[in-house]
Amino acid sequence: MLYPKTIEQKLGFDKLREWLNDACISPLGQYFVEKIRFSDNFGLVEKLVSQTAEMKKIMEIGENFPSQNYIDATPYLKRAAIEGMLLTQSEFSDLKASLQTIRSIIRFFENQEEEAFPLLGEYSGNVRVDKAITDAIEKIIDDRGQIRDSASSELTRIRRRLISEQAGIRKRLDTLLKSAKSSGWVSDDVSLTVRNGRMVIPVAAEHKRKLKGFIHDESATGQTVFIEPTDVFESNNEIRELEYEERREINRILMELTSQLRPFVPDLQKAYQFLGLMDFLRAKAKLASEMSAIHPTFSNNQFIDWREARHPLLHLSFQKQGKKVVPLNIELKEKERILIVSGPNAGGKSVSLKTVGLIQYMFQCGLLVPMREDSSMGFFQNIFIDIGDEQSLENDLSTYSSHLTNMRHFLSMANKRTLFLIDEFGTGTEPGLGGAIAEAILEDLTKSGAYGVINTHYTNLKVLADKTEGLVNGAMRFDGEHLEPLYQLEIGRPGSSFAFEIASKIGLPKGVINRAKDKLGTQQVNFEKLLKELDIERKVFSEKNIELGIKERKLTKQLADYTALKSSLETNEKKIVNEAKQKAKTLLSDANQLIENTIREIKENKADKEKTKTVRQQLDKFNKVSLEPEVIVETIPAEDVYEPEDGAIVPGSYVRVVGQTAIGEVIALRGKDAEIRIGDLKSTIKLNRLEKVSNKTYKAATGEKKLKTSAKGVDLNERMMNFSFNLDMRGKRGEEALGIVDQFMDNAIMLGYDEIRVVHGKGDGILRTLVRNHLRGYSQVGSMQDEHPDRGGAGVTIVKLK
Known part of the structure; x- marks a missing residue:
């Protein structure tokens, strides 16, 4: 249950609904936006939020998920379902484009692992778009939305005759136009045109009697008349009849195609509902990305445990301004269900209250919410709010009466699965009476087991919260030294209103403030003073704790480093000593052996001087090589030498x-x-x-040499997306135009287009001649011709590629 009916406007959810509506591509998605409702069904909320999370994941991955042609074709399907009705060419063009989008979405999910997107994958698996109907439409409608010449053999015949007749009449009219120009009846820059579907020659009004024919129209000034010469009258009639035949054949083809479509209408209606859901989910995913929103842990229990929650609307607004929202950390649990928030005016109490209401509401509407990953969401069946002035002249309600009316509803309907929010609790009447009534209401709300957040300035409510289980005090932090709000919520202690301090800062006379303190009484003044001193002391101790924490972490690290170093040195020392002992033992053994051999040789040689000298030299050499300490030479690697070079940095440097x-x-x-x-x-x-x-x-x-040339990769997908078969050359000069034509032809040939349009305008025909002569040099060009007079005539060249 929601209360009041205007809860969306009071929380600001209507603004989010407008954002989503604008983010949808088509009315299909906007229909789902209109249907967004708060749900008290846990399973449904979990499903809706998970769907949005899956779509957000798809958009973040950057897969080839379709992003266009989300066209609402459901009105066409309703007409197609009626026997004897036919859909128009443009309607079939929309059907073709949107059905291609639906099939692309289905293929996307078919190509994914089943566990990647379980909800959306299962939904897409139930959607059917029969290939027979898409093939039938593709056979009739081309990529420009036109009826193909090959749609029927009769249409092929009609269009060939039509082209032949138009070419013949154009040839005769060109001859007549040249004659009229040479006679001075028309100016040199005049060309053939069309009036009432018939080809005519613009003739100066004073010469209209000199050219026999039928006058179809005249210019706005009356100086030019448009004459259909008698010589081509019959040919124009023939063209008109062929056009009627073409229209009748097209209607027959469309009627037949509509009949083919009719049996598939039920399946297609489900497919378009699926397309609308995809459009809607894309909008929700875009909103989530804009707000850095997530899908937190969701439990079917009543609690709030949020870390760094941000007000969605403030986040979107501040993001545009390059500012950041001060995040909200809040926790409501069974023994601390109702939070009593106090603090100065303009300190952020109302914003915090609305943040709680809007985030819980939007989550249970199926949207992701802006908070940190380690947050958890609870579930509530009822949300009641009392925010703002609800006075009504019609119902004879004052502001305070409207608040009491809301409280009556809260007391009668609140239960353990209710979340209520009350802004400025108890205000609107005499403070003493208002405080007493507010305290009594709060006691009953606490007994109901409901969860809530209440903003107040009443001291008696702060005291009640301090001694009552289920209630907990909270304060919007305020810099008592500089008298500036910090917009941070701190749970566990009440806040001061800082009324006297703010009054002093504003410049209210000191005498007035002192008299106010005397009137208030020492008990209340001391209470407010104590709160202020506690806030300042808490700030000082908080800073000291941060400093001590940093020092303690440094000391712990240094101690760990010292212990590790000491252990390493002791280990190395033992290792060195052991190695030295082993080496000394080996050397001693070798030395003893050498001495014994030396003594034996001296004895055997009877102390011969030369021999004794040689043996002593060997002993000295052993002593120097084996027992002298090694000199350790420490080598220092030379730094890399870079040779800077003067001059500007240019490509290739x-x-x-x-x-x-x-x-x-x-x-x-x-x-x-x-x-x-x-x-x-x-x-x-x-x-x-x-x-x-x-x-x-x-x-x-x-170790590389500069390459004289470099090859760049060609991204065909990007070229195909950015390529248009229509090139507008109007206003270009010769050399510049030919360069653009070459680039255009390269892309068209590479992408495999069989027909392109070059718009060069009529004028004197110089640019047209230049372009056509240049195009004749391409071996890939099969033929060139003027566009249909209705679509530009001689001002456009249709180029057919081989």
Whole structure:
């Protein structure tokens, strides 16, 4: 249950609904936006939110999910279902485009793993678009929405005759026009035109009697008349009859195609409902991305446990201004169900209250919510709010009476599955009486087991919250020294209104403030003073705690480093000593052996001087080599030497990123940025971070030689998306025009187009002649012809490619 009926407007959800409506591509999605409702069904809420989360994931991955042609064709299907009705050419064109989108969406989910998008994948699996009907439409309607010449053999015959007749009449009219120009009846820049569906010649009014024929129209000034010469009258009639035949044949084809479509209407209606849901989910996913919203843990229990929750509307507004919303941390649990928030005016109490209401409401409407990943969402069946002034002249309700009316509803309907929000609780009447009534109401609301957030200035409610289980105090933090709000909610203590301090800052006379304190009484003044002092002390101790925490972490790290180093040194010492002992033992054994051998040799040689000298030299050598300590030489690697080079950085220059060893080649310059290649990687870096280096440095660092040419990859998908078969050349000069034509032809040939249009205008025909002569040089060009007079005539060249 929701209360009051205007809850969406009071919380601001109507603004989110408008945002979603604008984000939808078609009325199909907007229909779902209109149907958004708060749900008290846990399973349904879980499903709706999960669907949105899956779509957000799809959009973040950047897969090829269709983003256009979400066309509402349901009105066409309703008419197609009626026997004897036919759909128009443009309606079939819309059907073709939108059915292609539906089939693309279905294929997308078919190509995904089943567990990737379980809800949307299952939904798409129940949608059917029979290939027979899409093939039938494709056979009749081309990509420009026109009826194909091959739609029927009769239509092919009619159009061929029509083209032949039009060519013949144009030839005769060109002859007559040249004659009229040479006679001075028309100016040299005049060309053939069409009036009332018939080809005519514009003739100066004073010469209209000189050219025999039927006058169809005249210019706005009356100086030009449009004459259909008698010589082509019959031919024009023949063309008109052929056009009637063409129209009748097209109607017959469309009637037949509509009949083919009729049996598939029920399945197609479900398919378009699916298309509308996809459009709607894309809008919800876009909103979630804009707000950095998530799908938090969701439980079928009553609680609030949010970290860094942000007011959705403030977040969207501040984002445009480059500002950040101060996040809200709030927790309501069974023993602390009702939060009594106090603090100064303009301190953020109302925003915090609306944040709680709007986030819970939008989540139970199936939207993702802006908060941190480790947050959890509870579930409520009822949301009651009392926000703003509800006074009514018609019902004879004052502001306070309207609040009491709301409280009556809260007391009668609140239960354990209710979330209520009350702004400025108890205000609107005499403070003493208002405070007493508010306290009594709060006691009953606490007994009901409901969860809620209440904003108030009443001291008796703060005291009640401090000693009653189920209630908890909260304060909007305020800088008592600088008298500035911090917009942060702190749960566990009441807040001061800072009324006297704010009055002093504004400049109210000191005498007035002192008299107010005397009138209030020492008890209340001391209470407010104590709250202010506690707030300042809490801020000081909080800063000290942060400093102590930093120092403690540093000390812990240093202690750990010292212990690790000490342990490592002791281990190394033992290892070195053991190695030294082992080595000494080996050396001692070798030395003893050598001494014994030396003594034996001296004895055997009877102390011969030369022999004794040689043996002693061997002993000295052993002593120096084996027992002398080794000299350890520490080598210091030489730093890399870079040879900077003067001159401006241009494409092809070799550069080094300042402060790094990376060396690369400049590929292109874009304003103050440069695109560089470092190995196989490409990166864009600010020019002021680059230093030009010599070729020698580059070769030494990379072992590469500068390539004379470089090949760029061609992204066919991007070209296909950006390519249009229609090229508008009007206003271009000769050399410039031919360059553009070459680029256009390259793309058309590469993408496999069989027909293109070049719009060059009529004028004197210079640009037309130049373009056509140039196009004749392409071996891929099969033929060229003027466009139909209704679509530009000689001002447009239709180029058919082989």
